[in-house]
Amino acid sequence: MSAPGFEPIAGRYVRFEIEGEPCRVYFEEAGQGIPLVCLHTAGADGRQFRHLMLDEAITSHYRVLAFDLPWHGKSYPPEGAFDREYRLTTDLYVASVRAFCAALELQGPVVMGCSIGGRIVLQLAARHGGEFRALIGLEAADFQQPWYDTAWLNRPDVHGGEVCAALVSGLVAPQSPRQFRDETLWQYKQGGPGIFKGDLHFYRVDGDLRGKLTGIDTRRCPLYLLTGEYDFSCTPEDTLRTAASIPGSQVTVMKEVGHFPMSENPAQFRRYILPVLDEIRAGASGQTP
Amino acid sequence: MNQNTGVTGVDAAALLRRALASAAAAGMTQRAPYLSARVVVGVDEAMTLVQFHEGRLELRERVPLLCPWDFAIRGGAAAWLAYWAPVPEPGSHDLFALSKRGLMSFEGDLRPFMAHLQFFKDLLALPRGERRA
Numbered sequence: 042m043s044a045p046g047f048e049p050i051a052g053r054y055v056r057f058e059i060e061g062e063p064c065r066v067y068f069e070e071a072g073q074g075i076p077l078v079c080l081h082t083a084g085a086d087g088r089q090f091r092h093l094m095l096d097e098a099i100t101s102h103y104r105v106l107a108f109d110l111p112w113h114g115k116s117y118p119p120e121g122a123f124d125r126e127y128r129l130t131t132d133l134y135v136a137s138v139r140a141f142c143a144a145l146e147l148q149g150p151v152v153m154g155c156s157i158g159g160r161i162v163l164q165l166a167a168r169h170g171g172e173f174r175a176l177i178g179l180e181a182a183d184f185q186q187p188w189y190d191t192a193w194l195n196r197p198d199v200h201g202g203e204v205c206a207a208l209v210s211g212l213v214a215p216q217s218p219r220q221f222r223d224e225t226l227w228q229y230k231q232g233g234p235g236i237f238k239g240d241l242h243f244y245r246v247d248g249d250l251r252g253k254l255t256g257i258d259t260r261r262c263p264l265y266l267l268t269g270e271y272d273f274s275c276t277p278e279d280t281l282r283t284a285a286s287i288p289g290s291q292v293t294v295m296k297e298v299g300h301f302p303m304s305e306n307p308a309q310f311r312r313y314i315l316p317v318l319d320e321i322r323a324g325a326s327g328q329t330p
Numbered sequence: 331m332n333q334n335t336g337v338t339g340v341d342a343a344a345l346l347r348r349a350l351a352s353a354a355a356a357g358m359t360q361r362a363p364y365l366s367a368r369v370v371v372g373v374d375e376a377m378t379l380v381q382f383h384e385g386r387l388e389l390r391e392r393v394p395l396l397c398p399w400d401f402a403i404r405g406g407a408a409a410w411l412a413y414w415a416p417v418p419e420p421g422s423h424d425l426f427a428l429s430k431r432g433l434m435s436f437e438g439d440l441r442p443f444m445a446h447l448q449f450f451k452d453l454l455a456l457p458r459g460e461r462r463a
Contacts, residue, residue, distance in 0.1 A: 188430040199445045207447035211424025215417055270420045273427040 050094045052115075057144035059111065060136050062122075067115035068108035068141070072100025075174060075322065076150035078142060079107040080158030082180075082301060083129075083244060084205055084237025085228040086114025089155070092307030098315060102322050103151070108141050110134075112236050114228075127239035130247045134161045139169065151321055153177035156275065156300060157244050159266075163283070167254050170262035175321040177265045177314075180272050180300050182279035183250040183286070191245065194238040202230035205237045212300035214271035216309075225304045259289030263324065265317050266290055269298035293317075342407040342457075343376035345414070347389060349456035350380060354387040358456075362449045367442040368397075371454070372404030401438035403454070409433040414457040425451060 052069040069087055071094035079090040087107030094105045109116040112127050138161065142150055151174050154162045159181025166176050189208060195201050206229035213222045229237065257264065264287060268280040277294040284292040295302055295313050302310040350371075353359070363385040370393055371378045379390040379397065393399065405413075405428060412422035421427050428434035436443065443450055 186430065188426050193444050198441060204444055204447055207451060208426070210448060210451065211426050215423050271423060273421060273424065273430055 048095060049100065050091060054115075055108075055141075055144050057140050059119075059140045060133060062119045064111045064119050064140075065117060066108050066111065066141065066144075068106055069094065070104060070106040071095070072102075072104050074102045074104055076142075076145075076147040077103040077105045077318075078138070078147065078150045078152045079105065079303075080138065080152065080154030080161065081107065081109070081113070082156035082158060083240030084113075084209075084232045085225075086110075086116075088114065088228060089225070089301065089304040091304075092310075093303060093314075096307075096311065098311075099318060103318065106145070106147075110137060112233060112239070118233075127233075127236055128247075129157070129240045129243040131161070131164055131243060134243055134248075135164055135168070138165065139172070142172070149174040151175045151177065151318075153179065154181070155179035155303065156181075157240055157248075159275070160244065160248055160250065162264075163250055163254055163257075163287075164248075166257045166259075166262060166264050166287075167250075170258055173262050175263040175265065175324075177267070177317060178280075179302055180268050180275040180280075181266050181283065182268075182275045183254055183283045185275045185279045187245055188274065191238045191241050194241070195235040201234050201237075202232060205229040205232060209300065212272060212274055213305045214269060214297055214299040216297040217299065217305040221305050221307065225301045254283070254287055257287050257290075259287065263321065264290040265293070265321075267293045267295055267302070267313055267317070269295045269300060269302050271297070271299035274300055340411055342410045342414075343373040343378065345457045345460060346371060346373060346410065346454075347378055347391065349460050350378070350387070350389055350453070352460075353453055353456055354389070358453065359385050359387045361452075362446045365442060365446050365449070367401070368399040369443075370399045370402035370404075372402060373410055374407050377402075399438065401436065401440050401443050403434065403436055403443075403450075405434040410457075413455070414460075416458065418458075425454065 049071045050069050054065055054067050056065050081087050081089050086109040090107040093099050112118045159178035162176045162178040206226040210226055266280050266284050268277050284290045293313055298306050298309050365382045367382050369380045377393045379393045381388045409428050425434055
C-alpha cells in the first residue's frame with residue numbers, strides 16, 4: 042500500500058524478553074543494507090532519528106532502526122510493572138539493546154546512541170564489541186559532572202513534562218532551527234512521569250564508566266565519538282577525555298549543535314555523520330563481526 | 331561610573347531592566363498566570379526586584395531593606411552580557427551552562443523558578459533581542 046504522502050518510515054511492534062521480562066517494543070525503520078540501530082536520549086524516544094530515516098544517502102546503504110525503550114514513546118512498561126519505580130541500569134540497558142538486535146536477527150549491526158545511548162555504546166564496546174560492526178557514541182563520555190538535582194524531574198508540585206523540557210532546552214544550540222528544537226523538546230513534554238529521572242539513574246548513579254573501559258579493541262570494532270560544541274552536559278572535553286583512554290577511538294567535535302544533533306539540526310549533523318557511515322561501509326566488506 | 335559598565339561598555343543591569351519592562355508591557359507574563367513570587371536578579375552588585383503576582387510583573391530598581399524574596403538569580407555583568415550575545419558562545423548560551431561554570435547562582439526557594447523554568451529562561455534572555463535590535 043502506498044500513497045503520495047507516505048514517508049518511507051515504517052513502524053511496528055516486536056515482542057521479546059529483557060532480563061526474563063516479556064516486553065512489547067515499538068520500533069521504526071527505513072532503508073536497506075547494514076543494520077544501524079539508533080538509541081534515543083534519556084526521557085525521549087526513537088522519533089529523534091526520523092531525519093536519518095528520510096535521508097536516502099543513508100537509507101540506500103543502511104537499514105536504520107530506532108526502538109523506544111520500554112516505558113518510553115510507544116513502548117509500554119512491561120506487563121505488571123506500572124507501579125514499580127523505573128530505574129535504568131547498565132545491565133538492563135545492555136540487555137535491552139542486545140535483546141532488540143537478537144529479536145530482529147540483525148547480523149553485525151552498527152549501534153549509534155546519543156547521551157545515555159552514547160554512554161551505553163561505550164559499555165557495549167568494552168564488553169560486547171565483537172557483536173557489532175562499529176559503534177557510534179553521540180554526546181558520549183565515561184562520566185560527566187551533574188548540573189541539577191534530578192529530584193526536580195518528578196514531584197507533584199512541578200509539572201514533569203514542562204520542567205524536563207525546560208531543563209534540556211539549554212542543551213540545544215542557538216543555531217538549531219526552531220521547528221526541530223520544538224520537536225526535540227516536545228518529546229520531553231510527552232514523557233511518562235519519572236521516566237527521564239529513571240533514565241538518569243543510569244547516567245548519574247549506576248553508569249560511571251571511568252576506569253572501566255579497558256580492553257576496547259577498536260581494530261575489531263571501530264568506535265566513533267561525536268559531540269556538539271554547545272553540549273554543556275556532556276562537554277567536548279568530557280568526550281575528548283574519554284577518547285584519550287580508548288586507543289583508536291575517533292573523535293569529532295561538531296560545530297553549531299548541542300546535545301541532540303540528529304533531531305535539533307539534522308542538516309548540520311548530516312555533515313558529520315555521513316563521512317562516518319561511509320567509512321564504516323567502506324570497511325565493512327573486509328570485516329566479519 | 332556605573333559598576334555594571336563591565337568589559338564591553340554596556341550597562342548590563344539597565345539592559346535587563348529595559349527588557350523586563352518591555353516584557354511587562356507586552357504582557358509576556360500571561361504565560362505564567364499562576365506565578366506569584368518575589369525574585370531578585372543580580373548583575374554584579376546591582377539587584378533588581380521583580381515581583382510577580384497572578385500574571386502581572388512589577389519592577390523595582392532596588393531591593394528595599396529587609397525585603398523578603400523567594401529566590402535570587404545572580405551573575406556578573408560579563409556573564410550576563412555573554413548570555414545576551416546575539417549568538418552566544420558555547421558555555422554562555424544557557425543559565426545552567428553558566429551555573430555549571432560557576433558564573434551564575436540560584437538561591438532561595440527554587441520551586442516557583444523550576445515550575446516556570448522555560449518562562450524564566452525566556453524572560454531573562456530578552457536582552458538578547460534588544461542587543462540584536
